[in-house]
Amino acid sequence: MRFAHEVGKVRAAEQALMARLPDGALMRRAAAGLAAVCVRLLPRVYGAEVVLLVGGGANGGDALYAGARLARRGARVGVVRAADTVHEGGLAALRAAGGRVLDDAAGAVARADLIIDGLTGIGGTGALREPHATLARLASAAEGTVVACDVPSGVDAGTGRVDGEAVHADVTVTFGTYKPGLLIDPGADRCGVVELVDIGLGADLPDPDVVAARPSDVLVPEPGAESDKYRRGVVGIVAGSDQYTGAAVLSTGAAVHAGAGMVRFASVEHPVELVRRRWPEAVTTVIEPEPKALAGVGRVQAWVVGPGLGTGEAAEELVTQALATDVPVLVDADGLTVLARRRDLLARDAPTVLTPHAGELSRLIGVDRDVIEARRLEHARRAAAELGATVLLKGSTTLVAEQDRPVRVNPTGTPRLATAGTGDVLSGLVGALLAGGMAALDAAAAGAYLHGLAARIAAAGGPEEYGQAPISAFDVVTALPRAFRTLD
Numbered sequence: 157m158r159f160a161h162e163v164g165k166v167r168a169a170e171q172a173l174m175a176r177l178p179d180g181a182l183m184r185r186a187a188a189g190l191a192a193v194c195v196r197l198l199p200r201v202y203g204a205e206v207v208l209l210v211g212g213g214a215n216g217g218d219a220l221y222a223g224a225r226l227a228r229r230g231a232r233v234g235v236v237r238a239a240d241t242v243h244e245g246g247l248a249a250l251r252a253a254g255g256r257v258l259d260d261a262a263g264a265v266a267r268a269d270l271i272i273d274g275l276t277g278i279g280g281t282g283a284l285r286e287p288h289a290t291l292a293r294l295a296s297a298a299e300g301t302v303v304a305c306d307v308p309s310g311v312d313a314g315t316g317r318v319d320g321e322a323v324h325a326d327v328t329v330t331f332g333t334y335k336p337g338l339l340i341d342p343g344a345d346r347c348g349v350v351e352l353v354d355i356g357l358g359a360d361l362p363d364p365d366v367v368a369a370r371p372s373d374v375l376v377p378e379p380g381a382e383s384d385k386y387r388r389g390v391v392g393i394v395a396g397s398d399q400y401t402g403a404a405v406l407s408t409g410a411a412v413h414a415g416a417g418m419v420r421f422a423s424v425e426h427p428v429e430l431v432r433r434r435w436p437e438a439v440t441t442v443i444e445p446e447p448k449a450l451a452g453v454g455r456v457q458a459w460v461v462g463p464g465l466g467t468g469e470a471a472e473e474l475v476t477q478a479l480a481t482d483v484p485v486l487v488d489a490d491g492l493t494v495l496a497r498r499r500d501l502l503a504r505d506a507p508t509v510l511t512p513h514a515g516e517l518s519r520l521i522g523v524d525r526d527v528i529e530a531r532r533l534e535h536a537r538r539a540a541a542e543l544g545a546t547v548l549l550k551g552s553t554t555l556v557a558e559q560d561r562p563v564r565v566n567p568t569g570t571p572r573l574a575t576a577g578t579g580d581v582l583s584g585l586v587g588a589l590l591a592g593g594m595a596a597l598d599a600a601a602a603g604a605y606l607h608g609l610a611a612r613i614a615a616a617g618g619p620e621e622y623g624q625a626p627i628s629a630f631d632v633v634t635a636l637p638r639a640f641r642t643l644d
């Protein structure tokens with residue numbers, strides 16, 4: 157499982173472990189792990205050209221000790237110093253092993269077989285300054301294999317934020333635990349393959365703050381022979397309006413394709429008519445948003461409310477009724493706009509799942525959208541605590557937060573999902589999983605995972621491929637059954 161800890165907790169664990177070890181032992185342990193990965197990456201260590209990019213902190217120290225190990229095995233190791241003073245012990249070890257200090261950084265980086273990025277690690281803050289930024293740019297453009305030490309320099313280890321230049325690594329060798337910034341875009345996108353090196357922090361690390369969802373987390377219970385529709389889950393969808401009908405069709409379609417035992421669709425006449433025509437499987441009810449309207453729809457095990465619903469009084473009445481029930485409720489899109497002025501509706505005992513993008517979350521918690529985008533992890537978590545709900549924050553890495561639980565990050569996201577209507581698909585999908593009895597955090601994380609997988613399948617024909625075909629939200633609906641099948 158991929159899990160991450162906040163940077164402060166990593167430091168605390170390192171301190172605790174260091175106090176029990178001889179001086180410098182932890183750094184040498186990290187360096188040994190880093191060097192071992194480099195050895196695997198090089199076709200031949202003897203004679204290989206290795207360049208170390210070294211900043212003034214311990215991250216540079218790791219790189220220097222790793223370089224010394226490679227030099228002792230015959231690699232030609234040179235160091236480019238980005239700071240006047242670099243780790244003394246590391247530099248001495250490198251020199252003793254035959255490594256040299258380089259002057260022509262650009263030429264050396266361009267010729268290198270392997271480049272170790274030890275400019276900044278978890279101590280890096282803000283945009284890379286010079287000469288770090290130039291060196292990061294040179295490394296990213298180089299032909300040789302780029303191995304980032306702990307974190308690609310320029311990536312904020314705590315958040316994944318990149319301000320300006322950051323190293324594009326082929327491999328990131330990280331120590332002890334993942335850092336959140338390795339799992340969350342844009343940082344995640346700079347890491348290449350991440351290799352976790354055990355430096356013995358285990359016992360000193362608390363429970364993780366972030367975990368990456370993986371297929372075995374999302375296994376949806378198989379329907380047994382005796383499953384009736386209620387065991388598989390009946391989901392109620394309240395979506396669409398006279399002006400907006402597409403959302404209703406997409407959300408219902410996703411629920412139909414996600415294995416719901418039954419989909420009950422309730423709305424005003426026009427969207428009901430369209431849903432009935434497109435999804436004869438759904439049981440539809442025309443309602444006017446008057447008091448107790450939802451009570452007449454029939455028994456459901458989870459509600460989805462909001463896509464295309466409008467934001468006026470009629471919509472508010474329906475959101476109010478759904479949240480007054482004692483079953484899980486997912487609120488999306490227009491429903492979230494209603495909630496921004498009626499946060500009191502969130503005071504309920506059954507689980508609530510909210511699926512905002514940054515703009516919708518901004519209205520819900522009164523924080524600028526840009527501020528949320530810059531620190532997504534923090535705000536997803538804060539929103540979950542403040543709103544008492546499971547919060548799925550959409551984005552190129554979708555995050556799912558629930559109070560006192562590690563945040564789930566979704567690894568299947570793809571820019572192809574940034575197209576109109578895909579959010580409606582997600583809401584119906586997660587609603588079906590909730591109705592099937594999955595816990596809110598699992599249903600939301602599984603939904604995000606399957607949604608990304610379905611988009612990849614739609615674009616490329618396979619979950620591992622990155623196809624070029626443009627996709628529509630409807631293609632994602634159609635690909636959902638294949639996404640489920642890849643989990644078998």
Ligand SMILES: NC(=O)C1=CN([C@@H]2O[C@H](COP(=O)(O)OP(=O)(O)OC[C@H]3O[C@@H](n4cnc5c(N)ncnc54)[C@H](O)[C@@H]3O)[C@@H](O)[C@H]2O)[C@@H](O)CC1
Pocket residue numbers: 170174182183186187211212213214215216218239275276277278279280281282283284285286288305306307331355
């Ligand atoms: N403490 C330890 O014994 C261990 C530390 N580890 C390594 O140490 C790293 C953390 O070391 P440090 O706390 O020394 O910090 P870093 O080496 O990550 O970064 C601090 C250095 O980077 C510079 N810097 C920060 N932001 C910058 C920017 N935007 N532009 C240019 N320069 C910038 C600082 O001036 C300082 O010289 C970890 O990532 C890991 O690689 C590992 O060796 C494991 C053991």
Ligand SMILES: [K+]
Pocket residue numbers: 215273274275276277304305306307308309
């Ligand atoms: K680094």
